[in-house]
Amino acid sequence: MEKIVEQALLYDFYGELLTDHQKQVYEDVVFNDLSLSEVAEDRGISRQGVHDMIKRCNRILQDYEEKLGLVEKFVKTQEKVQEIHRLTQEYRKTEDKELVFKIEEISAQISRL
Amino acid sequence: MEKIVEQALLYDFYGELLTDHQKQVYEDVVFNDLSLSEVAEDRGISRQGVHDMIKRCNRILQDYEEKLGLVEKFVKTQEKVQEIHRLTQEYRKTEDKELVFKIEEISAQISRL
Incomplete structure (x- = not known):
């Protein structure tokens, strides 16, 4: 950084x-x-x-x-949120429902950070 | 609480x-x-x-x-993550793509917390 x-x-x-x-x-x-x-x-x-x-x-x-270690945790959360954002954008284009399951996984990862 | x-x-x-x-x-x-x-x-x-x-x-x-105020921020983040989780579960059942746009909105809210 x-x-x-x-x-x-x-x-x-x-x-x-x-x-x-x-x-x-x-x-x-x-x-x-x-x-x-x-x-x-x-x-x-x-x-x-x-x-x-x-x-x-x-x-x-x-x-x-x-x-x-709260800055580190914050940065990791932001990275995950960016990933969700990227996946929703991709979903807009493809409507591939597998993407939603990936989103689910990432939101679970955030709650464990 | x-x-x-x-x-x-x-x-x-x-x-x-x-x-x-x-x-x-x-x-x-x-x-x-x-x-x-x-x-x-x-x-x-x-x-x-x-x-x-x-x-x-x-x-x-x-x-x-x-x-x-980090506990308050953490609790709010967890609430948003739960909301994303709930929406992905609902998507599993309905495949309603509007739900994905709501997810997008909530992830943006998390990144502003």
Whole structure:
């Protein structure tokens, strides 16, 4: 997975467990593309402080994922849903009823994730 | 939702964020149905200590859910998957192709959860 997508997913799932201050700095640097120096000036902390905070936030988010694995589960669910979508599209064209049985199987797989 | 089911789901999602000690006591009382006194004796703590720990663990798990809402999301996903399952079963009987379009809609709903 691309690093920025992975960071966005991790933040999406676990961001609420960071402090407000951490969230603001993290969003500015990672999602709003501000430079470390800009953020440092805005927040009245050192450039190194911003750098350390981002590193620390990444570690915190990664630790939650290692314990809970919810991003991985989410990605797998999305893949299965995409598969169902693909099968329904194919059904539109072919009306092959075997496809519906495949859909059934995949929905069972989702419920076991 | 039944309280024990809710506790089980909360524990399933966020249990790894408790300490090992908290996990052991929580499992003994909530899932293994041991009495507070039994667990207190096993662990060498007071009965009140066990009681407080369970209360505190419930609070911690509930706080994570309030911040992250992953149990709620999981329950909704499961409901949608059940709906897909029901529709595929109905399709088996009727071969009504409209049902497949409904399935498509529901899978799109899952991916937006």
